[in-house]
Amino acid sequence: MSTTKELWVFAEQRDGKIAGVVNELLSEGQILCEKSGYTLCAVLPSDNGAVLCQELYNFGAKKVYTIDDPKLKDYQNDYYSRAVAQLINEKKPEIVLYGATTIGRSLAPTVAVMVDAGLTADCTQLDFDVEAGNLLQTRPAFGGNIMATIICPDNRPQMATVRSNVFKKTKISENEAGEQVPYAVDLSGVPERMRRLESVHEADNTIDLNAAQFIVSGGRGVGKPENFKIIYDLAAELGAAVGASRATVDAGWISHHHQVGQTGKTVCPVVYVACGISGAIQHLAGMQSSDVIVAVNKDPDAPIFDVADFGLIGDLHEIVPEFQKQIAAAKN
Amino acid sequence: MNIVVCIKQVPDSDKVTIDRETNRLNRAGVPSIINPFDENALEMALQLKDAHGGKVTVISMGPPQAEEALRTALSHGADDAILISDRKFGGADTWATSYTISLAIKKLENVDLVLFGKQAIDGDTAQVGPGVAHFLDIPTLTYAKAIEVTGDTYKVTKVTEDGYEVWDIDKPCALTVVKEANQLRMPSLKKKMAAKKAEIPCWGFDELQPDEEKIGLAGSPTKVSKVFAPPVKLNKEILSGEPAEMVTELIKKLKERNVL
Ligand SMILES: Cc1cc2nc3c(=O)[nH]c(=O)nc-3n(C[C@H](O)[C@H](O)[C@H](O)COP(=O)(O)OP(=O)(O)OC[C@H]3O[C@@H](n4cnc5c(N)ncnc54)[C@H](O)[C@@H]3O)c2cc1C
Ligand SMILES: Cc1cc2nc3c(=O)[nH]c(=O)nc-3n(C[C@H](O)[C@H](O)[C@H](O)COP(=O)(O)OP(=O)(O)OC[C@H]3O[C@@H](n4cnc5c(N)ncnc54)[C@H](O)[C@@H]3O)c2cc1C
Numbered sequence: 035m036s037t038t039k040e041l042w043v044f045a046e047q048r049d050g051k052i053a054g055v056v057n058e059l060l061s062e063g064q065i066l067c068e069k070s071g072y073t074l075c076a077v078l079p080s081d082n083g084a085v086l087c088q089e090l091y092n093f094g095a096k097k098v099y100t101i102d103d104p105k106l107k108d109y110q111n112d113y114y115s116r117a118v119a120q121l122i123n124e125k126k127p128e129i130v131l132y133g134a135t136t137i138g139r140s141l142a143p144t145v146a147v148m149v150d151a152g153l154t155a156d157c158t159q160l161d162f163d164v165e166a167g168n169l170l171q172t173r174p175a176f177g178g179n180i181m182a183t184i185i186c187p188d189n190r191p192q193m194a195t196v197r198s199n200v201f202k203k204t205k206i207s208e209n210e211a212g213e214q215v216p217y218a219v220d221l222s223g224v225p226e227r228m229r230r231l232e233s234v235h236e237a238d239n240t241i242d243l244n245a246a247q248f249i250v251s252g253g254r255g256v257g258k259p260e261n262f263k264i265i266y267d268l269a270a271e272l273g274a275a276v277g278a279s280r281a282t283v284d285a286g287w288i289s290h291h292h293q294v295g296q297t298g299k300t301v302c303p304v305v306y307v308a309c310g311i312s313g314a315i316q317h318l319a320g321m322q323s324s325d326v327i328v329a330v331n332k333d334p335d336a337p338i339f340d341v342a343d344f345g346l347i348g349d350l351h352e353i354v355p356e357f358q359k360q361i362a363a364a365k366n
Numbered sequence: 367m368n369i370v371v372c373i374k375q376v377p378d379s380d381k382v383t384i385d386r387e388t389n390r391l392n393r394a395g396v397p398s399i400i401n402p403f404d405e406n407a408l409e410m411a412l413q414l415k416d417a418h419g420g421k422v423t424v425i426s427m428g429p430p431q432a433e434e435a436l437r438t439a440l441s442h443g444a445d446d447a448i449l450i451s452d453r454k455f456g457g458a459d460t461w462a463t464s465y466t467i468s469l470a471i472k473k474l475e476n477v478d479l480v481l482f483g484k485q486a487i488d489g490d491t492a493q494v495g496p497g498v499a500h501f502l503d504i505p506t507l508t509y510a511k512a513i514e515v516t517g518d519t520y521k522v523t524k525v526t527e528d529g530y531e532v533w534d535i536d537k538p539c540a541l542t543v544v545k546e547a548n549q550l551r552m553p554s555l556k557k558k559m560a561a562k563k564a565e566i567p568c569w570g571f572d573e574l575q576p577d578e579e580k581i582g583l584a585g586s587p588t589k590v591s592k593v594f595a596p597p598v599k600l601n602k603e604i605l606s607g608e609p610a611e612m613v614t615e616l617i618k619k620l621k622e623r624n625v626l
Contacts (some may be wrong), residue, residue, distance in 0.1 A: 143493035152587030155491035227505035
């Protein structure tokens with residue numbers, strides 16, 4: 035009997051919407067499936083999976099395992115891990131990928147110990163070693179100081195989490211064909227040990243750093259909290275989100291939601307503009323995979339220039355408003 | 367309340383570099399610290415103890431020198447410390463680390479709460495907390511920033527991508543704690559003195575009686591196959607001069623790259 039080898043992507047949904055990172059993983063999964071010959075599949079726990087399958091086919095899933103249960107409507111670690119682990123134990127996929135979201139970072143490590151799988155965190159690069167049949171999982175560690183390639187030679191599945199915006203998503207078409215495979219799990223035996231009482235979204239476009247194509251970030255060089263206005267003004271002109279270094283967050287100039295770096299958010303916009311940020315390794319850990327990095331700093335020796343594509347040496351209080359002015363002028 | 371806090375001793379990651387020729391970590395002489403997020407877990411435990419009484423036990427798995435991190439935790443106010451150390455535990459990935467730490471916690475009685483940092487700043491995986499919770503068969507929430515004791519359960523606020531959630535979770539449970547939760551109190555002189563002299567038991571293979579297949583390198587499904595220095599940027603352009611001219615040039619270049 036030949037086992038059909040499969041690569042799975044955990045199809046995270048919130049309020050019936052597929053998370054952006056899922057489509058990014060499917061797009062990367064397609065490349066890995068071309069190399070490995072595996073079949074690209076998605077696993078979708080929810081209360082009504084049928085309505086979400088088409089989107090997953092459009093990004094490359096050939097098969098979607100839907101696990102429908104009212105208990106799986108919103109994320110709950112016990113129910114979700116039971117459902118996904120049971121499906122893994124039954125179907126034995128080769129590879130399972132998860133978005134490194136707050137949900138994926140609870141689910142994946144729980145499932146990993148349940149199914150005896152290795153789990154590689156926050157991969158920034160995935161490749162397939164055809165000869166050995168191993169997934170090559172590359173990730174930064176030590177706050178971005180080193181890169182490590184991790185393999186799981188003896189255990190299956192091989193599992194990895196990947197942050198948002200690391201891979202690009204490419205929709206194949208609006209009406210790709212695919213197969214829905216409903217899978218039933220019995221969750222009645224899982225004790226109800228936790229209950230979500232409240233879920234609050236603090237909507238603010240300038241904070242949605244993960245979705246942003248453009249980010250303008252301010253550091254201690256901004257000087258004082260009021261001066262963040264020029265950062266916000268440039269961001270508004272560019273349709274950008276606003277980021278910040280930890281020094282400014284710790285000083286109380288801006289809320290921690292904006293912090294980029296090892297202990298803040300990891301971002302990967304098309305353009306990252308760092309203004310008055312020195313470029314400490316912990317800050318770089320959160321933004322150095324941006325497509326294009328622009329640095330504005332008055333110190334020509336600032337380490338931020340080591341990772342910048344374009345460096346502007348000078349006073350940000352002159353350069354930032356000038357940048358905004360010229361962008362505004364170009365629009366008219 | 368009996369609270370267990372898991373703390374990891376980590377190199378001050380600011381100072382770890384990689385030798386670009388040998389691809390080895392330069393760790394010599396790098397100072398060790400308590401993983402910064404574990405300080406927030408410890409402070410959360412101390413605040414609960416202040417409010418409800420009880421005991422805070424800190425546990426660390428690592429080489430013998432991890433004892434230093436435990437003494438530091440005692441000087442900040444933890445009551446007891448346990449070191450998990452054995453050559454046989456070396457080389458553990460998060461799977462084997464979670465298993466080993468869970469065996470130590472199982473030896474403690476009447477644990478009401480197990481706290482972890484959000485992630486360790488060296489390994490950076492954030493996987494050990496949920497792993498331990500599963501081996502202990504207790505529920506878990508990640509990214510906790512506040513906790514309240516409400517009878518037999520806890521009310522926990524956890525941070526999400528775009529806001530927060532409030533959960534009611536059964537006792538005992540495991541939480542991973544974010545930085546926003548608090549700031550660790552200063553050590554007191556008296557506790558510092560006591561911490562120096564404290565007896566810290568070391569639990570190894572004989573004490574924990576683990577399944578040999580599940581510990582150390584052998585019990586670790588992931589293997590680090592190579593480490594290397596992050597790539598450096600080539601072709602960078604540094605502009606200087608009049609702000610208006612620099613900006614005009616920048617906009618031109620960004621357009622050439624099709625990003626504007
Ligand atoms: C465990 C740990 C975790 C950390 N996590 C993070 C993290 O997640 N994110 C993070 O950002 N940091 C983090 N840090 C802190 C980090 O090490 C730095 O301290 C911080 O990033 C510095 O912020 P900054 O660049 O704004 O400030 P500084 O380092 O003070 O840099 C200010 C820069 O502004 C420039 N400047 C000043 N005035 C002007 C002007 N008028 N025009 C132009 N340029 C000007 C200066 O030349 C300087 O380069 C962490 C540290 C540790 C130990
Ligand atoms: C370069 C490199 C890359 C690695 N990548 C992976 C990987 O992708 N997958 C993998 O499974 N392993 C990986 N490892 C191994 C992993 O770092 C170790 O297993 C480590 O002991 C625990 O993982 P962590 O540091 O990521 O901790 P995290 O899971 O980030 O730690 C979370 C919390 O758990 C607690 N904790 C963690 N370790 C201990 C401890 N020893 N004692 C007490 N409490 C603790 C602390 O409260 C901590 O805040 C890697 C190691 C290296 C050197």
